[in-house]
């Protein structure tokens with residue numbers, strides 16, 4: 001990495017998981033994910049790269065079919081770049097925004113090289129996972145620290161590693177839920193189903209704050225929807241261990257058995273559309289809901305580059321800049 005002329009701007013580095021940008025990228029993306037011992041430990045460390053390749057090969061055909069059904073790739077890169085662009089515009093002079101994807105492109109190395117080329121030495125690393133988990137934000141931060149260590153330049157770095165209870169985040173969720181609810185008539189019959197990404201129970205047992213933070217987000221949102229029935233479930237299990245319960249699929253069956261007919265699913269724990277909103281909820285669960293007899297099954301739109309959400313990110317950045325003595 002070679003540095004450019006010195007800049008007094010601050011880099012805002014958006015940390016996200018990333019997703020395959022073509023069908024050919026699905027298998028190598030999965031290899032990167034299953035090689036990461038922060039998200040999943042499989043066997044002894046020295047064997048994990050080999051096991052990761054075997055698992056990726058085994059899963060890739062089905063995953064490719066799913067990505068094919070949502071347009072042949074993950075939309076995460078475009079959506080995250082749109083967030084970066086909107087945030088940079090809102091923050092104005094003094095800031096430049098960059099994107100670092102944990103398992104695909106642009107990688108953390110790519111992002112840091114771009115920051116260095118612009119001669120910037122101050123970074124605010126903003127994780128786009130609202131709820132902290134060792135598996136997600138923890139992994140991205142660990143990767144950033146490794147890359148920073150190898151960069152041969154010293155950066156001043158401030159981390160924003162959670163915003164599950166930030167009023168601006170709750171505002172953005174409320175707005176999207178109201179948008180979703182607008183499609184229901186009569187409103188009185190709708191129930192909300194918060195669907196958070198699942199996590200192996202072993203993370204929670206080891207002290208991961210993810211579940212408590214998810215519950216707190218739900219509590220804060222529901223303060224604004226007095227009297228609306230709501231439920232919380234967990235989607236996207238990815239292996240044969242004990243995951244958080246109930247699963248979203250189990251919850252659908254339970255609600256159908258209790259004569260619930262109208263459901264608005266609210267995705268939590270990811271702020272942008274990706275395979276798990278566009279395929280798992282919109283295609284898989286929608287089909288399941290139809291079979292179970294739901295008359296109406298819809299999803300609240302993802303936050304993506306909603307101005308309310310971008311305003312929340314800008315506030316987080318400005319707060320962090322003050323903390324850092326900006």
Ligand SMILES: C=CC1=C(C)c2cc3[nH]c(cc4nc(cc5[nH]c(cc1n2)c(C)c5CCC(=O)O)C(CCC(=O)O)=C4C)c(C)c3C=C
Pocket residue numbers: 017018019020033039040059063074075076129133135136197198199200210238239269270273274275276
């Ligand atoms: C291996 C175990 C996994 C854990 C633990 C896990 C936690 C977790 N993941 C997200 C958000 C995303 N996951 C995405 C893709 C994805 N995740 C796993 C596995 C684990 N996730 C796999 C195998 C995949 C690939 C897709 C698939 O085969 O299902 C993505 C990117 C999706 C895209 O559009 O490409 C996101 C985002 C959270 C929030 C989380 C725990 C809190």
Ligand SMILES: [Fe+2]
Pocket residue numbers: 197236238276
């Ligand atoms: Fe997942």
Ligand SMILES: [Fe+2]
Pocket residue numbers: 236
């Ligand atoms: Fe995941």
